[in-house]
Amino acid sequence: MSAGSSAPEKAVLCWLATVDADNRPNVSPKEIYAQTGADRLVIADIASARSVRNIRANPAVCVSLIDVFLQRGRKLEGQAEIIAPDHPGFTELAAPLVAMTGGKFPIRHVISLHIARTTPILAPSYRHTPDRSVADLQADAYQTYGVQPIQK
Template sequence: MSTDFTETEHAVLCWLATSDAQNRPNVSPKEIYAQTGETQLVIADIASARSVRNIRANPAVCVSLIDVFLQRGRKLEGHAEIIAPDDPEFSQLAAPLLAMTGDAFRIRHVISVRIERSSRILAPSYLVRPDRSEADLRADACRLYGVRPPSD
């Protein structure tokens, strides 16, 4: 299983998809996350009451990480576990998240995702116009979004 995150190094959000006990889907952005092992991703629960509730009812999740400028990323499928502050693992799992946030956000729980499948996400332009370079894709995205290119 490839969990190479280098193609998503400029992703600023990940999208966590969950479903409740009645299989009603929910997707929400998460801005504080870190890969902590070959098959583990941790996500900060800052304001994720519905995601937490859904994971407790149905731990199957899907996480998308996309570099919007290169229009590619990773889809991670697996099972999540909610780690509360009183859990012995909380401090260790929250450490990389706290390193990102400092005291800007209170982390209510850590959502620990055990990655079971990983696959690439590619915009249709990769298939329709395979001759496009990364520089072309980045320039097009910057024009589309009205932003300056990110510095590498």
């Protein structure tokens, strides 16, 4: 996960699920996000007009963070708030996001999720092959994606 996380997994993208005023769902990837406390995740609105519009109509959201190589992650549920640049807390909430972008992308708003519930996400292989180690499952994922881990 991005800056500020204590999670063992390393999610590169998170997936933000919202619902519009007509109850039509929308899921979109977000790559600039940070957990800034036990109960808050902030996401940069760089090109998220639909997500922002949906949250203004219905603030209930769900975010999935998955490490594709470990095939596990977390689902975060709660209420989101759109923080505009003129909001008194914008600079503080945007700081970890600005640090991640290096100023390369304008952050139009901060989507601030107040996390009400966190649930683990596990690939079915964790449940259906409990005798296999995490290392074996991870090796399978590397093979599936045709990549090798970086040796440090």
